[in-house]
Amino acid sequence: MTDPDQHARALAAEAAADNDATGWFERLYAEAEAGDATVPWDTKVPHPLLVEWADAVQLQGGGEPALVIGCGYGDDAEFAAARGFDVTAFDVSPSAIAGVRDRFPGSSVHYVAADLFELPPAWRQAYQLVIEIFTVQALPVRLREAAVAAISETVAPGGRLIVIQRRRPDGPVPDGPPWPLTRADIDLFTANGLVADQIELLPDADGNGARWRAEFRRPG
Numbered sequence: 317m318t319d320p321d322q323h324a325r326a327l328a329a330e331a332a333a334d335n336d337a338t339g340w341f342e343r344l345y346a347e348a349e350a351g352d353a354t355v356p357w358d359t360k361v362p363h364p365l366l367v368e369w370a371d372a373v374q375l376q377g378g379g380e381p382a383l384v385i386g387c388g389y390g391d392d393a394e395f396a397a398a399r400g401f402d403v404t405a406f407d408v409s410p411s412a413i414a415g416v417r418d419r420f421p422g423s424s425v426h427y428v429a430a431d432l433f434e435l436p437p438a439w440r441q442a443y444q445l446v447i448e449i450f451t452v453q454a455l456p457v458r459l460r461e462a463a464v465a466a467i468s469e470t471v472a473p474g475g476r477l478i479v480i481q482r483r484r485p486d487g488p489v490p491d492g493p494p495w496p497l498t499r500a501d502i503d504l505f506t507a508n509g510l511v512a513d514q515i516e517l518l519p520d521a522d523g524n525g526a527r528w529r530a531e532f533r534r535p536g
């Protein structure tokens with residue numbers, strides 16, 4: 317089988333040639349559901365930097381609404397539900413949503429197919445916890461400001477947003493995907509009514525790059 321990263325890039329390149337930034341996700345997940353491809357970011361565990369942060373802040377919900385952006389196969393959503401939140405998790409790919417419902421049949425998480433750029437108006441400032449891991453960096457740079465604005469807009473007054481992304485080193489914008497984030501990209505979240513509580517730059521486990529882990533809150 318082709319290398320999963322290379323295959324995902326090839327699908328993304330085809331989509332980009334059609335000026336379609338998100339259509340390749342559905343193609344990839346549909347192939348994966350048919351057993352013909354592997355989703356390269358499907359680690360089958362919640363992101364370790366999310367777990368570490370949750371432990372550090374003693375994250376414990378009491379039924380508050382939480383939203384997971386670009387949830388893929390749902391491990392971060394299930395983690396938030398296990399921490400006591402009433403979780404909605406969405407992805408642009410209907411096949412991903414079908415797959416995650418099969419993976420977690422008894423889940424309390426509300427899995428929904430939805431496009432970040434056309435979110436239901438009822439989701440506006442509705443969530444006490446919002447988790448965004450690797451969706452922004454999976455979208456071309458020209459969509460960055462709109463993606464950040466749409467994510468920020470879901471955070472309720474008094475709510476918090478945790479963001480985990482690759483850091484973009486100095487130099488030209490990569491061909492992508494992914495399109496990692498600069499510090500200025502991370503700061504875009506504060507241009508949308510949020511304040512930063514913590515912005516960390518953490519080395520990757522293999523020492524080959526770094527990740528942003530940033531926590532924001534909407535005053536209220």
Ligand SMILES: C[S@@+](CC[C@H](N)C(=O)[O-])C[C@H]1O[C@@H](n2cnc3c(N)ncnc32)[C@H](O)[C@@H]1O
Nearest residue numbers: 341357386388407408409431432449450451454
């Ligand atoms: C790199 S994957 C990361 C998935 C998951 N957050 C994780 O960390 O494993 C990016 C995810 O965002 C989803 N996605 C991309 N564009 C989106 C959009 N416009 N609206 C909703 N989801 C989107 C993709 O289908 C994919 O599942």
